[in-house]
Amino acid sequence: MDKFVIRGGNPLLGTVRISGAKNSALPCMAAAILTEDEVTLENIPQVRDIETERRLLVSMGAEVELGYGRAQHRTKICCRTLSDPEAKYEIVKTMRASSLVLGPLIARCGMARVAMPGGCAIGGRPIDLHIKGLEKMGAVITQEHGYLEARAERLRGAHLVFDKITVTGTEDLLMAAVLADGETLMENCAREPEVTDLAALLNAMGARIEGAGTSTIRVHGVTSLHGARYRINPDRIEAGTFLIAGAITGGDLIVANCEPDHLGALIAKLEELGVRVDHLGPDSVRVRSEGHLRAADISTEEYPGFPTDMQAQYMALATQAEGVSQIKENIFENRFMHVQELVRMGANIKVDGKVATVRGATRLSSAAVMCSDLRASASLVLAALIADGESILDRVYHMDRGYERIEEKLRGVGAQIRRLGNIFTPRDEESAVHSD
Ligand code: UD1
Numbered sequence: 001m002d003k004f005v006i007r008g009g010n011p012l013l014g015t016v017r018i019s020g021a022k023n024s025a026l027p028c029m030a031a032a033i034l035t036e037d038e039v040t041l042e043n044i045p046q047v048r049d050i051e052t053e054r055r056l057l058v059s060m061g062a063e064v065e066l067g068y069g070r071a072q073h074r075t076k077i078c079c080r081t082l083s084d085p086e087a088k089y090e091i092v093k094t095m096r097a098s099s100l101v102l103g104p105l106i107a108r109c110g111m112a113r114v115a116m117p118g119g120c121a122i123g124g125r126p127i128d129l130h131i132k133g134l135e136k137m138g139a140v141i142t143q144e145h146g147y148l149e150a151r152a153e154r155l156r157g158a159h160l161v162f163d164k165i166t167v168t169g170t171e172d173l174l175m176a177a178v179l180a181d182g183e184t185l186m187e188n189c190a191r192e193p194e195v196t197d198l199a200a201l202l203n204a205m206g207a208r209i210e211g212a213g214t215s216t217i218r219v220h221g222v223t224s225l226h227g228a229r230y231r232i233n234p235d236r237i238e239a240g241t242f243l244i245a246g247a248i249t250g251g252d253l254i255v256a257n258c259e260p261d262h263l264g265a266l267i268a269k270l271e272e273l274g275v276r277v278d279h280l281g282p283d284s285v286r287v288r289s290e291g292h293l294r295a296a297d298i299s300t301e302e303y304p305g306f307p308t309d310m311q312a313q314y315m316a317l318a319t320q321a322e323g324v325s326q327i328k329e330n331i332f333e334n335r336f337m338h339v340q341e342l343v344r345m346g347a348n349i350k351v352d353g354k355v356a357t358v359r360g361a362t363r364l365s366s367a368a369v370m371c372s373d374l375r376a377s378a379s380l381v382l383a384a385l386i387a388d389g390e391s392i393l394d395r396v397y398h399m400d401r402g403y404e405r406i407e408e409k410l411r412g413v414g415a416q417i418r419r420l421g422n423i424f425t426p427r428d429e430e431s432a433v434h435s436d
Helices: 022-034 048-059 096-109 128-136 167-177 193-204 236-248 260-273 308-318 338-344 374-386 406-412 426-431
Strands: 003-007 013-017 038-042 063-067 074-078 111-115 140-144 147-151 159-161 183-187 208-210 216-220 228-231 252-256 276-279 284-288 321-328 348-352 355-360 368-370 390-394 416-420
Touching (some): 022 074, 048 063, 048 074, 096 111, 096 147, 128 140, 167 193, 193 228, 236 260, 236 374, 308 321, 308 374, 338 348, 338 374
Parallel strands (some): 038 228
Antiparallel strands (some): 063 074, 111 147, 208 216, 321 355
């Protein structure tokens, strides 16, 4: 299994370019199910989850071209024939976002068979809200042998109010609603930029969606959608991870090709800590720090609040801030698995229920540590970048799920990091457990 070997101590200097958003690309690829025409997506990140989604679509009968490098991170998807509208357990178990095909499959094929995602490293993560919404739109859903079977000749528009804000739930039902008969009013929707990205693609395909990016979305159902070409927005979590990498190493880093407007909560918090953040034009941010950080509390919330997907990385930074930082995780019940590993590196962190209390600043020392999920891995990479000595991070396949060539990008700005093993090995694939 691949490992990272990281020698800490180098400030990160220079410019790093951010890839496309994994969490936008996944629903946008699923949206291609809704049309017989070709959908072309640009700025697709080269990460394992995208490869998993490609396999999922191909297993249903879609044609998917996925090209990187000179092909400019582009995918062309054609779902003219979907001979097997089923998301198999073997694929769903490695990537929970596979449940995103449920809504589009029912809308397009009148039926879907999707494996229940089951538990996950960071919490229970049910899909009851997806099911409830689809039933309200007329789908008949049964559950057997670990699979959901859904049927509906044509979904009908409905008034949906989410009991809880869910990102992929909003996306799944949005994709179901675009081909439904009549109008769907969705309330208490997720406002994440990834929902807005998906809605922009769907509208480019001929859908009639208003209000994406707000908590109320109105969809006027249409009878068919056509092909489109769409460019995925930059990944705000990758950008945020690099902002923290610049800050934690006392570096001077330009994070280019990002969307600063999507990073508001994080940037405000970095400034509170004493990190200098400057906007350099519409798509670049410069981060500088000379140490002397002050502790600041965070509480994870839905967008535009502080993202749960940045909580683990922020905790690594909090170990370097003077004073007590309280980190409250409100979205997932089991998202503190990085804590024990950070403590093994010398951090002073106590967890009580939803709250982790970090006392800093502490010197971190290198250690052999284990990555437990995607963002926890990022947190350990950040800690290793400042630990004295050489750290070895095991199970970095978690990192490969969502960060494109992270070690190359980090090396490019001065980090000492190398990989032992090969990227994307089949053995890793089998043992991968999904997180976000
Ligand atoms: C998405 C992101 C993930 C991020 C998360 C929260 C993708 C592929 N993943 O995950 O990176 O961490 O948003 O920002 O976009 N819930 C229910 N019932 C449901 C659905 C969700 O109770 O049917 C609960 C979950 O258990 C969780 C909360 O709602 O406590 C939010 O989850 P949700 O927004 O659905 O997360 P994902 O969309 O899976």
